[in-house]
Amino acid sequence: MIEALKQQVKHTPVTMGLFTITIVVFIFELIASHGQTDNARFLVSVGAKWGPDIAHNQAYWRLLTPVFLHAGIMHIVTNMLTLWFVGPIAERAFGSWRFLMLYAFGGIVGNIFSYLLSPLAISVGASSALFAMFAGLILYGVRYRDNPTIRAQGATFLLFVVLNLFSGLLAPTIDLWGHIGGLIGGMMSTVMLGFVGKSGQYALSMRLTMCAVTMLLLILTIYAGGSVS
Numbered sequence: 001m002i003e004a005l006k007q008q009v010k011h012t013p014v015t016m017g018l019f020t021i022t023i024v025v026f027i028f029e030l031i032a033s034h035g036q037t038d039n040a041r042f043l044v045s046v047g048a049k050w051g052p053d054i055a056h057n058q059a060y061w062r063l064l065t066p067v068f069l070h071a072g073i074m075h076i077v078t079n080m081l082t083l084w085f086v087g088p089i090a091e092r093a094f095g096s097w098r099f100l101m102l103y104a105f106g107g108i109v110g111n112i113f114s115y116l117l118s119p120l121a122i123s124v125g126a127s128s129a130l131f132a133m134f135a136g137l138i139l140y141g142v143r144y145r146d147n148p149t150i151r152a153q154g155a156t157f158l159l160f161v162v163l164n165l166f167s168g169l170l171a172p173t174i175d176l177w178g179h180i181g182g183l184i185g186g187m188m189s190t191v192m193l194g195f196v197g198k199s200g201q202y203a204l205s206m207r208l209t210m211c212a213v214t215m216l217l218l219i220l221t222i223y224a225g226g227s228v229s
Contacts (some may be wrong), residue, residue, distance in 0.1 A: 014096045015087035018103060019080060025068045026076050029136060038071040040122050049111045067107035069124035072137025079126040090133045093140045096194045106132015106185035112221050113181025123175040131179050132186025134161050139190045188213060
């Protein structure tokens, strides 16, 4: 088992790094909150997405920190199991540094969508980044659809995403805009960065278009302060 873990760290260092950092942060949450990690006031104090603070104090770091915060044991267990099992697949498809960028970019875009469309919701969790990961793997399945294994894998992830988005409609505590934003951010990041190898690169025009969309999102984020009370 130890040898298998060493191989996991060797071949998917970003996945294991993200997993470790998130677990360490949650341990800190448990200690600092005295076990009340789902307390809204506590979550805001440690970096949850909270629109008024972003708008009035330019606390844009709150667009990234929620990716590493979780509200409760089941919340982190579900997300980290997903990262543990699916992360290595994505890291091999993208390569380590592209996967890291995908995870971070998707998480930030997810929180931007949540900030713009649901600013008063207090949001935490790696879900936005995980949805970005799924988006990347769905596009991977489309890009290499001639490979039946990769195509089937992409179709499975697409079904998973659809079911999760539908369940999110029925659960008012889920930040649906964060999930949708993460999905969109993952697609944007995938087009801009591509996959491992030259055949994994998208056309320059598509990459430049996604860069322009990214700039538009940043502008909207900066100038959204007046609409957040």
